[in-house]
Amino acid sequence: MPPLRPVLVAICALAGAGLAAAPPAFAGGDKVTVQVTNNSGITSPLTAVPETSGGTFSPSTSQQLPPGGTQQWVASDAGTPAGDFLGEVNWFQPGASVETFAISLSWLDGDARFEFFCGVAAPAAGQWTCEVDQQPAINGAIGKVTFKPIASDRDRPVLRVRAPMSAVAESVRESGLQLHVRSNEPARARVELIARGGARHAVLSRDLRGGGRSYPLRLRLGRAGRRAIDRFDVYKLRTRLTDRAGNRTTVSRRVMIR
Numbered sequence: 001m002p003p004l005r006p007v008l009v010a011i012c013a014l015a016g017a018g019l020a021a022a023p024p025a026f027a028g029g030d031k032v033t034v035q036v037t038n039n040s041g042i043t044s045p046l047t048a049v050p051e052t053s054g055g056t057f058s059p060s061t062s063q064q065l066p067p068g069g070t071q072q073w074v075a076s077d078a079g080t081p082a083g084d085f086l087g088e089v090n091w092f093q094p095g096a097s098v099e100t101f102a103i104s105l106s107w108l109d110g111d112a113r114f115e116f117f118c119g120v121a122a123p124a125a126g127q128w129t130c131e132v133d134q135q136p137a138i139n140g141a142i143g144k145v146t147f148k149p150i151a152s153d154r155d156r157p158v159l160r161v162r163a164p165m166s167a168v169a170e171s172v173r174e175s176g177l178q179l180h181v182r183s184n185e186p187a188r189a190r191v192e193l194i195a196r197g198g199a200r201h202a203v204l205s206r207d208l209r210g211g212g213r214s215y216p217l218r219l220r221l222g223r224a225g226r227r228a229i230d231r232f233d234v235y236k237l238r239t240r241l242t243d244r245a246g247n248r249t250t251v252s253r254r255v256m257i258r
Helices: 169-175 223-228
Strands: 031-038 046-053 055-058 063-065 070-077 085-092 101-108 113-120 128-134 143-149 159-162 177-183 187-194 200-208 214-219 233-243 248-257
Touching: 031 085, 031 101, 046 055, 046 070, 055 085, 063 070, 070 085, 113 128, 159 233, 159 248, 177 187, 177 200, 177 233, 187 214, 200 214, 200 223
Parallel strands: 031 143
Antiparallel strands: 031 070, 046 063, 046 085, 055 070, 085 101, 101 113, 128 143, 159 177, 177 214, 187 200, 187 233, 233 248
């Protein structure tokens, strides 16, 4: 069994334990019950795979948890004098080969320590998360965990663009076009210089950290763009900002090349 992951959403202490309370005594044969509810919003069942060392999970085989469904697992140590238990229930999204979440339990009789984790096991967890509704306890309260959707981001990023209204053709051919772009959140900016017929003479993409900071960008023309640029013509300078949720904002400016 791989080592338990350090991602920590919640650590629980035994019920009634305080700063002055004596540490709990584990005698072996202890049990902890965890109940999981699937409110993730995923339309296909989630797959749960239990793994243990020093004890057992019941049920011990892989389980399918349908949308809106609830399942309980009972973790028991081996009942030996040491009685240590290490275990986790790994969760897989439909069709995934790498687990997305891990619900972990451990108690070590020698150290009288009990821990309960519910956290992300893979970097890309999708649009759902794991929340602890109630901490479990050794031979006591049932721990309750719910998979819930992450609130979707539907707000478009706020985009501010400062660019010249006109520019000298020779300067644009040699040095490009200078502009400043500002975003209120992390996003990717795409800037294009477009001719009347729709031809793109220059394209630039840049990741912005957001926070209202202004970023200076220089839009440089390629060889074809330098040949095609005309004096006394109007071009469209289009800036499109896309945030991490896919929301977009577009700002267009007219630039006279003289």
